[in-house]
Amino acid sequence: xxxxxxxxxxxxxxxxxxxxEDAEKRITAGVKKYATSEANYAKADGxxxxxxxxxxxxxxxxxxxxxxxxxxxQFLTKMTNKVPVDGAAGEFKFAAGELGKLRILDGQDAxxxxxxxxxxxxxxxxxxxxxxxxxxxxxxxxxxMACGDGWKMADALKKMAAKAGALQGxxxxxxxxxxxxxxxxxxxxxxxxxxxxxxxxxxQKTYANxxxxxxxxxxxxxxxxDKIKGQSAGGDAAALAKLRTEEAEIRTRLKMSxxxxxxxxxxxxxxGRRRPVEDAKVAEVRKAQQEAVALAExxx
Amino acid sequence: xxxxxEDLSSLRRQRFVSRAVAVPLSVFVSAAARLRYGYRLPRxxxxxxxxxxxxxxxxxxxVIWAANHLTLIDSFLVYWAxxxxxxxxxxxxxxxxxxxYTNYYRLGGRLKSAFIRALLYCCRCIPFLRxxxxxxxxxxxxxxxxxxxxxxxxxxxVFVYPEAGRSRSGWLEKRRPKDFLGRMALxxxxxxxxxxxxxxxxxLGTTVRPPEGSLLRFACDLxxxxxxxxxxxxxxxxxxDRLAELQDQWWKDCPMPKNCAGDDVVDLKSPLLRENFxxxxxxxxxxxxxxxxxxxxxxxxxxxxxxxxxxxFWRLFCAKEACHKALARAxxxxxxxxxxxxxxxxxxxxxxxxxxxxxxxxxFTDDDADKLHCVAVLRGGFIGDDETPGDVLWNVAEVPPGxxxxxxxxxxxxxxxxxxxxxxxxxxxxxxxxxxxxxxxLWRGRARDWSLSLSHSGRYAACSLLVS
Numbered sequence: 001x002x003x004x005x006x007x008x009x010x011x012x013x014x015x016x017x018x019x020x021e022d023a024e025k026r027i028t029a030g031v032k033k034y035a036t037s038e039a040n041y042a043k044a045d046g047x048x049x050x051x052x053x054x055x056x057x058x059x060x061x062x063x064x065x066x067x068x069x070x071x072x073x074q075f076l077t078k079m080t081n082k083v084p085v086d087g088a089a090g091e092f093k094f095a096a097g098e099l100g101k102l103r104i105l106d107g108q109d110a111x112x113x114x115x116x117x118x119x120x121x122x123x124x125x126x127x128x129x130x131x132x133x134x135x136x137x138x139x140x141x142x143x144x145m146a147c148g149d150g151w152k153m154a155d156a157l158k159k160m161a162a163k164a165g166a167l168q169g170x171x172x173x174x175x176x177x178x179x180x181x182x183x184x185x186x187x188x189x190x191x192x193x194x195x196x197x198x199x200x201x202x203x204q205k206t207y208a209n210x211x212x213x214x215x216x217x218x219x220x221x222x223x224x225x226d227k228i229k230g231q232s233a234g235g236d237a238a239a240l241a242k243l244r245t246e247e248a249e250i251r252t253r254l255k256m257s258x259x260x261x262x263x264x265x266x267x268x269x270x271x272g273r274r275r276p277v278e279d280a281k282v283a284e285v286r287k288a289q290q291e292a293v294a295l296a297e298x299x300x
Numbered sequence: 301x302x303x304x305x306e307d308l309s310s311l312r313r314q315r316f317v318s319r320a321v322a323v324p325l326s327v328f329v330s331a332a333a334r335l336r337y338g339y340r341l342p343r344x345x346x347x348x349x350x351x352x353x354x355x356x357x358x359x360x361x362x363v364i365w366a367a368n369h370l371t372l373i374d375s376f377l378v379y380w381a382x383x384x385x386x387x388x389x390x391x392x393x394x395x396x397x398x399x400x401y402t403n404y405y406r407l408g409g410r411l412k413s414a415f416i417r418a419l420l421y422c423c424r425c426i427p428f429l430r431x432x433x434x435x436x437x438x439x440x441x442x443x444x445x446x447x448x449x450x451x452x453x454x455x456x457x458v459f460v461y462p463e464a465g466r467s468r469s470g471w472l473e474k475r476r477p478k479d480f481l482g483r484m485a486l487x488x489x490x491x492x493x494x495x496x497x498x499x500x501x502x503x504l505g506t507t508v509r510p511p512e513g514s515l516l517r518f519a520c521d522l523x524x525x526x527x528x529x530x531x532x533x534x535x536x537x538x539x540x541d542r543l544a545e546l547q548d549q550w551w552k553d554c555p556m557p558k559n560c561a562g563d564d565v566v567d568l569k570s571p572l573l574r575e576n577f578x579x580x581x582x583x584x585x586x587x588x589x590x591x592x593x594x595x596x597x598x599x600x601x602x603x604x605x606x607x608x609x610x611x612x613f614w615r616l617f618c619a620k621e622a623c624h625k626a627l628a629r630a631x632x633x634x635x636x637x638x639x640x641x642x643x644x645x646x647x648x649x650x651x652x653x654x655x656x657x658x659x660x661x662x663x664f665t666d667d668d669a670d671k672l673h674c675v676a677v678l679r680g681g682f683i684g685d686d687e688t689p690g691d692v693l694w695n696v697a698e699v700p701p702g703x704x705x706x707x708x709x710x711x712x713x714x715x716x717x718x719x720x721x722x723x724x725x726x727x728x729x730x731x732x733x734x735x736x737x738x739x740x741x742l743w744r745g746r747a748r749d750w751s752l753s754l755s756h757s758g759r760y761a762a763c764s765l766l767v768s
Binding site: 033034036051053058060061062063064065066068069106107109110113145148149152153156160163164167171174175177178179180181182185206209212213215216217219220222223226227229230231233239252253256257259260263 | 410706
């Protein structure tokens with residue numbers, strides 16, 4: 001079967017023979033055709049988000065899987081030996097083996113929101129050696145997301161302030177009411193960004209919600225196991241089979257819930273550990289927010 | 301069908317036993333709720349109870365308790381919330397419950413199962429069997445129904461969930477009434493409905509029990525049952541309408557957004573969308589498909605005629621993206637690229653968030669050779685169907701050449717919102733803000749719970765909002 005993608009010939013390279021910077025460059029080049037924001041792509045670095053139009057490359061969500069598959073096509077790895085995961089039927093992970101095709105499993109790319117984070121993912125999964133000097137330059141997923149929200153807020157406020165400034169009379173008054181609200185939100189968010197502990201506490205709430213959902217599933221599994229125990233004595237094979245299916249479904253749901261919990265845990269942790277690279281990104285977005293607030297306040 | 305003498309004597313015996321243990325049982329329920337699970341009732345609980353009991357005291361007849369249903373212990377929680385300890389000796393008022401047999405009567409080993417059965421017996425439970433179309437199951441259901449009717453005719457109270465099961469979306473939909481409570485009310489015309497909407501502030505969907513430490517808020521009312529000339533549907537609809545009003549009242553004080561909907565548009569002519577498909581668009585790279593679709597979706601897609609393969613895939617994708625936004629509005633963020641966390645059934649027009657089991661309704665508003673546009677609703681309103689327009693408004697437009705699709709989508713959304721409401725009149729009175737990464741409409745300086753969703757793909761931009 002001929003897939004149109006095959007028109008592009010990519011020579012895969014062993015991840016252990018290149019530097020993280022080279023890997024990053026190849027990853028960035030690999031997503032060029034999906035980037036709809038040409039200006040942002042042209043100046044993209046390892047910390048430019050794949051998604052989003054304000055500071056991101058403008059890749060659409062319909063091409064998210066293509067980013068991961070583009071990375072898979074470009075690299076070879078020695079982590080090719082499939083080994084079963086303890087206590088999880090049907091699941092496997094990769095261990096060291098012969099050099100072969102890179103495979104990124106379901107959920108492993110959940111935090112790879114920038115080329116730098118994609119390289120970090122490859123390091124975390126053991127496909128290439130950890131390089132602390134490189135990782136020190138990579139903005140964490142938590143801050144990519146937090147700064148992204150800040151950019152969106154600043155952009156919305158700037159545009160709204162410009163629009164309101166051009167209005168007169170009653171319309172201007174109504175528009176300014178909205179501008180004031182936007183400015184208050186931006187100030188509040190600015191204060192949140194300014195304090196890593198506050199930001200971490202906010203992200204901790206998401207983690208707590210995910211933990212509650214995970215625990216709720218645990219209770220659901222306990223009920224089904226109880227039902228199986230109760231049904232086992234009854235000898236109704238059909239009912240028992242149905243319950244076993246239900247048990248398998250809940251275990252799958254638990255697995256997904258655990259994956260999500262890992263993401264929110266990492267985000268909550270990383271939000272509290274701000275490094276110089278994140279300080280710089282936060283400073284940029286805070287500056288944009290403060291400028292937008294100043295513009296808004298100059299109108300009233 | 302009349303109840304047998306054995307049934308009647310069994311019911312009388314159960315009533316006698318439950319009456320004898322009513323006081324310790326009520327203490328047990330209250331202690332378990334407060335001490336074991338840390339549940340709290342609202343500060344104004346005394347006032348809420350006084351108001352509803354004033355109405356109950358004015359009605360000397362039977363009462364059908366009807367409540368929303370999200371957790372396996374709702375009956376206990378509703379009883380705890382509504383029934384003051386000082387009334388425990390008013391035997392006639394203590395409701396009989398109808399738990400699902402397979403959910404409660406065969407739990408755990410012999411000892412645990414015996415304990416739960418004894419507890420349910422003392423709590424006046426009449427086991428109900430929801431599943432099964434065979435004669436024995438039908439007879440079971442009829443017998444349970446007759447027992448409820450008999451108890452009501454005796455002037456008692458019966459607790460039945462009008463939705464007939466836990467709501468998988470976490471939302472009681474008044475446009476999907478079930479008639480059995482209407483039928484029950486017609487059998488006992490003097491019965492009134494005690495409508496209760498109770499849930500934890502952090503309850504998203506169905507679970508075994510609410511999260512520990514939750515505040516359980518509720519709204520309730522006593523309304524007429526059957527009126528002269530009513531059909532079962534009339535009675536049921538009135539009940540569902542009142543429950544829906546109580547639901548709205550409950551959501552007014554809830555910190556979570558009520559309206560949770562999302563949309564997505566797909567430009568089917570976008571070249572990048574074809575990249576992973578075969579030249580004839582009748583198949584696609586299996587690895588790429590597996591990254592997006594669950595095994596069930598994949599087999600449904602493969603079962604379609606080959607010419608519908610390409611559009612079929614993007615229908616599934618479009619639905620997933622719309623659901624992703626609706627769930628994010630409820631605070632449930634599906635991680636990037638985790639497409640398989642959502643399972644779509646295009647035939648049933650439903651999607652499920654696999655990890656939580658939350659169910660969403662889907663509707664394709666645009667589905668032609670050029671584009672797809674899908675809206676998804678988790679809660680807050682009705683998605684609409686061929687007969688009823690529903691509570692979702694949407695717009696799909698072509699992005700002008702040279703315009704930024706994202707910026708155009710935002711401007712178009714404001715124009716559209718303003719055009720939908722005479723009071724707004726002009727889009728300049730509106731603004732878009734960001735709340736947790738999601739767009740929100742500002743009007744008169746206040747963010748509105750309209751669940752605005754924006755999307756764009758290739759030549760198209762779209763938006764949707766849910767106003768209920």
